[in-house]
Amino acid sequence: MTLTGALATGPEVPAGERVIDIHDLRMRYGTKDVLTGVTFAARRGEVLALLGPNGAGKTTTIEILEGFRMRSSGDVRVLGVDPASGGERWRSRVGVVLQSWRDHGKWRVAELLEHLGRYYRPYSTPEADRPWPVGDLLEVVGLTAQAGVRVSRLSGGQRRRLDVAIGIVGRPELLFLDEPTVGFDPAARREFHDLVHRLTDVDDTTILLTTHDLDEAEKLADRIVILSGGRIIADGSADELSRLVSRESEIRWTRDGQRFVHSAEQATPFVRELLVQYGDDVTELEVRRTSLEDTYMRLVRDFEGST
Numbered sequence: 577m578t579l580t581g582a583l584a585t586g587p588e589v590p591a592g593e594r595v596i597d598i599h600d601l602r603m604r605y606g607t608k609d610v611l612t613g614v615t616f617a618a619r620r621g622e623v624l625a626l627l628g629p630n631g632a633g634k635t636t637t638i639e640i641l642e643g644f645r646m647r648s649s650g651d652v653r654v655l656g657v658d659p660a661s662g663g664e665r666w667r668s669r670v671g672v673v674l675q676s677w678r679d680h681g682k683w684r685v686a687e688l689l690e691h692l693g694r695y696y697r698p699y700s701t702p703e704a705d706r707p708w709p710v711g712d713l714l715e716v717v718g719l720t721a722q723a724g725v726r727v728s729r730l731s732g733g734q735r736r737r738l739d740v741a742i743g744i745v746g747r748p749e750l751l752f753l754d755e756p757t758v759g760f761d762p763a764a765r766r767e768f769h770d771l772v773h774r775l776t777d778v779d780d781t782t783i784l785l786t787t788h789d790l791d792e793a794e795k796l797a798d799r800i801v802i803l804s805g806g807r808i809i810a811d812g813s814a815d816e817l818s819r820l821v822s823r824e825s826e827i828r829w830t831r832d833g834q835r836f837v838h839s840a841e842q843a844t845p846f847v848r849e850l851l852v853q854y855g856d857d858v859t860e861l862e863v864r865r866t867s868l869e870d871t872y873m874r875l876v877r878d879f880e881g882s883t
């Protein structure tokens with residue numbers, strides 16, 4: 577039995593709510609088919625993580641959605657517009673954080689954001705005051721202390737936060753983040769995660785991110801979309817995907833100095849019964865479902881084995 581398929585089509589997103597809408601997207605480089613029929617949708621305010629092995633086509637997909645790369649075929653709508661023909665106004669509503677920016681080394685941080693922000697002023701609306709005031713933006717990405725520092729002098733992590741600031745200076749409705757936290761230390765990573773939550777809470781920003789950090793995907797994403805072999809092999813919340821792989825949770829506890837492990841489909845009644853029987857003797861109680869990492873490995877392996 578193949579584990580994929582059941583969730584490969586993903587949840588039905590009503591047409592009017594689709595910020596991203598891709599149907600049967602195909603991409604061929606020369607004679608190499610990289611995307612062979614990708615279909616998924618994202619709704620407003622949703623954080624989607626696009627996962628997949630190296631070379632699966634995640635960056636290619638994102639670049640097509642950003643309007644930076646022409647597709648071979650398929651229907652693609654981003655904020656209701658075909659990115660291949662998206663104009664300036666459309667572009668002003670989309671934020672992009674590339675894998676690495678190498679320009680602007682001589683600029684000072686606040687000046688650069690001020691400069692880039694001016695581009696968005698004509699696109700300000702009553703709902704979204706554009707651009708973000710630079711002071712607020714620096715605070716949000718944690719670069720207030722670096723406002724007057726030259727870009728070339730920033731550390732790798734600070735540089736990445738500046739990349740994010742550049743991506744959101746126009747207060748985009750949709751933000752693309754391609755491996756946003758590569759090179760971040762744990763504290764910077766956590767701050768970045770808080771930032772993503774703030775963006776979705778405050779501005780209802782829709783976010784599509786790629787990452788190889790499954791812990792990050794699990795923490796951030798409302799939905800996980802797995803790309804492998806040129807197609808979407810799974811699409812659902814981390815919980816839905818993990819239930820697809822294993823319906824059981826693992827329950828661990830200690831009693832009288834002894835460690836116990838038990839697997840159960842219904843963890844709650846089991847734990848209730850355990851506590852009724854042994855009460856305060858039960859300590860170090862943990863309930864763990866299959867991790868996203870286990871799920872991901874299993875889904876990709878299963879898919880590769882079935883092709």
Ligand SMILES: Nc1ncnc2c1ncn2[C@@H]1O[C@H](COP(=O)(O)OP(=O)(O)OP(=O)(O)O)[C@@H](O)[C@H]1O
Nearest residue numbers: 605606608610628629630631632633634635636637
């Ligand atoms: N401009 C190009 N010309 C030819 N082949 C390309 C081009 N860009 C990408 N490819 C190939 O397409 C495939 C998908 O690449 P892509 O960068 O989209 O994958 P990815 O999922 O983002 O990978 P990673 O996780 O390593 O970043 C790879 O085999 C890559 O070599």
